[in-house]
Amino acid sequence: MYSRYIPPPKENQAPNPSQKTPGASATSFSTSTPYTRYVPGQTPAEPAQPAPAQPQRIVFDDADLPPVDHSKSRRTLDEELTGTAEQKKPKKAKSRKSKDVVEDGVDGEVKESKSRKRKRGEAAQAAAPEKEVPEAKDVTPEPEPAADGAAATEAEPANGVAEERKPKREKKKKRKQDDNQDTEMADGDADDMRRRHKSVFDKVHKALQGKDEAEDASEDEAEPEVEHGLEPLPQPEPVVFDESKLTYETLPPWLASPVRVGPDMTRPFTELGISPESSKILETKGFKDAFAVQTAVLPILLPSPDRQGDVVVAAPTGSGKTLSYVLPMVHDISKGRVTRLRALIVLPTRDLVQQVQLAFEACAAAFAVNGGKRVKIGTAMGNRVFKEEQSVIIGEEQRYDPQGYEQYLQKQDRFVSLEESDDEDDGLDLERTQPLPYHVVAHESKVDILICTPGRLVEHITKTPGFSLDYVRWLIVDEADKLLAQDFQQWLDTVTEKLSAAKPGARDFPGSNKSGVRKVILSATMTRDLSLLNGLKLSRPKLIVVEGTKAGEQNLPSLLKEYAIKVREPSLKPLYLVDLLHSKHMAAVNQDTADEASAGSETSDSDSPSESDSESDSSSSSSEPEPTANPPPTKKPTLPTTVLIFTKSNEAALRLSRLLALLSPDLAPLIGTLTSSTKTSRRTRTLRAFAQNKLRILVASDLVSRGIDLLNLEHVVNYDLPISETSYVHRVGRTARAGRRGCAWTLVEHAEARRFWRDFAGEGKGAVTSIGREGVVERVRIGEGVEEFGEERVRAYEVALERLRGEAVGGEGRK
């Protein structure tokens, strides 16, 4: 009953045509592969060498196949081959199979499972009596290509051993694929041979399982055929990947349920716990009533018998967040006598350090009343030589202390031996002040409050003798999302570790029985990312959110108006800007600015610092007449308002600033430039000139997009699109501050339109923006391309560009 088993060729074994006997069997299988005879009841001998598990393919060369009658249906073929009528399979199963085949694609066909191979082998044996070898054909089999020439090959494991090693699940999957493959082969028009085999395999497989045809038939009958219309068959649920962002529901209660405050709420400082004397002084500084954020934060941070936990503040730009922490801190520290480092304020840029220092100085005076101490404020931001900065923060004195001196000497001895052993760890000791005999050098803080950038803070912690955080009881992290996202020298870990050290009584709050470090974390674009916030190790935190009626995650000031200008000709973008600056849109939007502008224009010729204040010298001292893209000015250079123009980089800011001066000489003396490559002192001068209305236009990189408080600024122009929604919020938030009006203009090129309207403006299909605004972004038209600007202006623009290029290369243009 069993016939000779002709196994498939061995994996990776390229046929050797030389071994072929002429006139050998016409089968397309390589006959060079050794095989064993199957003897029932006898375990077949293991192959000498297990072949690698890499699949091998078998050529089904049409030329080698027996002629096929395509007119015969599959059923007819099956009958012809097996002599039995095969039960028709239910339609449902069939269609599912064919779908799987499509999904599995070529891979499914390439891989063949062991079971299928087994079936194939068994089938070959079973089918042998009926059709042992395909009809002899007068064609010499083509040699099979090598295993790696995969194009015309089919995967075939070398033997059962390699196959056995595959995990069960994989085998199961393969088996399923094989079933699908079978259907595909039957439907396809290339492999009739395989189709025949398949039907034989099926029969033999059933036969080997001890099931006769009748049983098969009854089994199939038991599974009634289900009729389907054209409606889609039920499919498994598609796998849905959860791409949702963190929502308030998934946040801890303090983040999920913030204390919400309306943006218009104000209250007198006296109602919030500030003494009338201090309030009066604050009023003289321009702080009459507390702003919304201050009304919410002050009661939590000012001393109370029941001290509350840490505070996280999310309030729009220009809403007065700085004063909300400055006032309670100065109030608290002014109650003390001794100067110790009590508070750290960490900020991302030097400009912000300087700005916050001014706020502290103003408030220090307000609390130096009724016997209150005038708090001492220091800064550490790297704008000075480190040693100089050290001497400003930490003082030294020689104190008589024979015992301490003895310990010092012992330490020195140890240090010398360490030095000999090339250990450089204590090298800084060499730079320390040497004590006088029987004295020690004592260090003490010269400041109560240190305002600093994170990098410089870490430097002082690690390198400044006597710099200690033992007495620090306030930690303020302003522009927190930025500081937390960028781990400057692991500043947070270093600081929190130092703050966790407890010295008895060192962190006590006067007038309170509580002790510890109070943390205040602020931003207009506060992160809700717990992985970032966790690093702060907050204690019983509260989230304060200031928001209007149309609140988003990041809210814009309510008095901000936003506009978008379509740039049809990106190559002429600077001309759009020039036209905007000369348009009626650039009007004063606050009355006091209008007044100052008219007063400033009278003196602007003599007082203007011109561009000597910035790196780009735009003063048009050249003897040649400047190419101008605008009509020559008829009156003194002036602009009725103030403008801050944002570009994408330092270089872009410098170039645009110069180009503007060339294109519009009337504006040249009013233009200043602010970039991170500009020296801090020069930046300070430029900002001061702008605050005094001597400069009316600032061209800047994103350096000044955060926190900078230019109260007289009325218009922000996004010359280049900001990189993110957060960046947009900070940029446009340089105006419309502290209850003033302001406008934001964005130049939008065609390629940027979708992103701008969807992500920033929150308009259009699929718009999802985190920005909360009261109004909408309005469209404004400026220029209409070449026709609108005119040939002459476009030519002048090209000349200006050429000159700029010349200046960049040789600097001749500036001479």
Ligand SMILES: Nc1ncnc2c1ncn2[C@@H]1O[C@H](COP(=O)(O)OP(=O)(O)OP(=O)(O)O)[C@@H](O)[C@H]1O
């Ligand atoms: N109570 C007040 N009365 C009047 N002016 C105030 C008051 N509080 C703050 N200001 C002023 O409001 C302006 C903006 O304040 P501040 O710089 O603190 O804003 P901010 O919320 O920190 O903004 P940003 O997020 O952009 O840093 C400052 O000029 C500040 O002096």
